[in-house]
Amino acid sequence: MSTASSRVVLIYNPIKSGVDELKRRAVVRAEQHGWTDPVFVETTEEDPGVGQARAAAEAGAGLVIACGGDGTVRSVAQGLLGTTIPMGVVPLGTGNLLARNLDIPLDDVDGALRVAMGGRSRSVDLGEVRYTDGEGATHEDVFLVMLGAGMDADMIAGTDDDLKARVGWLAYVGSFANTLLRGHRIKVEYSLDEGETTYTKARTLLVANCGMLQAGMVLLPDAVIDDGLLDVLALRAKGVLGWTQAVYVLAEHTFLHRLPAIRKRVDALGRERHVTRPVDFLQGNTMRATVLEKPAPFQIDGEDAGDVTEFSAWIKRRGLTVRVGI
Numbered sequence: 001m002s003t004a005s006s007r008v009v010l011i012y013n014p015i016k017s018g019v020d021e022l023k024r025r026a027v028v029r030a031e032q033h034g035w036t037d038p039v040f041v042e043t044t045e046e047d048p049g050v051g052q053a054r055a056a057a058e059a060g061a062g063l064v065i066a067c068g069g070d071g072t073v074r075s076v077a078q079g080l081l082g083t084t085i086p087m088g089v090v091p092l093g094t095g096n097l098l099a100r101n102l103d104i105p106l107d108d109v110d111g112a113l114r115v116a117m118g119g120r121s122r123s124v125d126l127g128e129v130r131y132t133d134g135e136g137a138t139h140e141d142v143f144l145v146m147l148g149a150g151m152d153a154d155m156i157a158g159t160d161d162d163l164k165a166r167v168g169w170l171a172y173v174g175s176f177a178n179t180l181l182r183g184h185r186i187k188v189e190y191s192l193d194e195g196e197t198t199y200t201k202a203r204t205l206l207v208a209n210c211g212m213l214q215a216g217m218v219l220l221p222d223a224v225i226d227d228g229l230l231d232v233l234a235l236r237a238k239g240v241l242g243w244t245q246a247v248y249v250l251a252e253h254t255f256l257h258r259l260p261a262i263r264k265r266v267d268a269l270g271r272e273r274h275v276t277r278p279v280d281f282l283q284g285n286t287m288r289a290t291v292l293e294k295p296a297p298f299q300i301d302g303e304d305a306g307d308v309t310e311f312s313a314w315i316k317r318r319g320l321t322v323r324v325g326i
Helices: 019-032 050-058 070-080 097-101 109-118 151-157 161-182 239-256 260-272
Strands: 008-012 039-042 063-068 087-091 120-132 138-143 146-150 186-192 198-202 204-208 230-235 279-284 286-291 296-300 303-308 310-324
Touching: 008 019, 008 050, 008 070, 019 109, 039 050, 050 063, 050 070, 063 070, 063 109, 070 087, 070 097, 070 138, 070 303, 087 097, 087 109, 109 310, 120 303, 146 151, 146 186, 146 310, 151 204, 151 296, 151 303, 186 204, 186 230, 186 279, 198 230, 230 286, 230 310
Parallel strands: 008 039, 008 063, 063 087, 087 310
Antiparallel strands: 120 138, 120 310, 146 204, 146 296, 186 198, 186 286, 204 230, 230 279, 286 310, 296 303
16 A cells, blocks of 8 residues: 555544544554554534545545535535545434445444445445525535435424434434424426426425435335436325325335345235325436425435525436445
């Protein structure tokens, strides 16, 4: 390993708990796995990781480790876009969605550092998005797990940060209940690739790169993080029957996602019986959506992104290298 390629940089969110332990264990792990003494770089409110990752790449880092929540991980990934430098992940946030989908240890700083410094490199897809906010300004960002307009974004925006720090992802439960009671369906039209435009009234419109959420819930069992495809979900549930059907479908995904043969049979039975489900699942390379009437709340990888009037998303096939377990 050359001097340049043995350089490891840890970019961390200083407001997260456990930073002292992170630094202490990182020094030990670096020595064990043949890296030079790690360099520690803080994120800031003005730059949550993009600039720090770019600077690390320009300085010749052989490994950059994102230490924080999903926002920090996404920002570091954006900073490494266009490079071949692998990104490690030490999850210190509430959702830790990418870590969950890649089986990176949660609530185990040393375990995550072991994977980052001693694991293998895996090329995964990176989602890119361009969206227009409620004021007409255009923004560009990346996503690793999923983005969405509607109820999910409303729930995220309504969750108290202090509560998240105390109880983790359970903080979303109360916000979900409130959103469910007062939420409404958004009017939206969308299309995939060069296909026809679909108009619908949806509780939420999700675009995903992978499909696992908190607590092991599988939202999109066919979403694979390196297949080059976007997975789109439109949730149209209305009334008791609609929500019952929706909950059944999502529970089915969670329990059967590791049994593809059984899942295919269940899906086939549904088609044979002409079951109309309040959830649409689609796949494509690109997706475009326009929110009608008024802007809708928007989220990217579990982070509040304000309101949106239109957005387009696409996949950069295997555009990011991530360290995973052996």
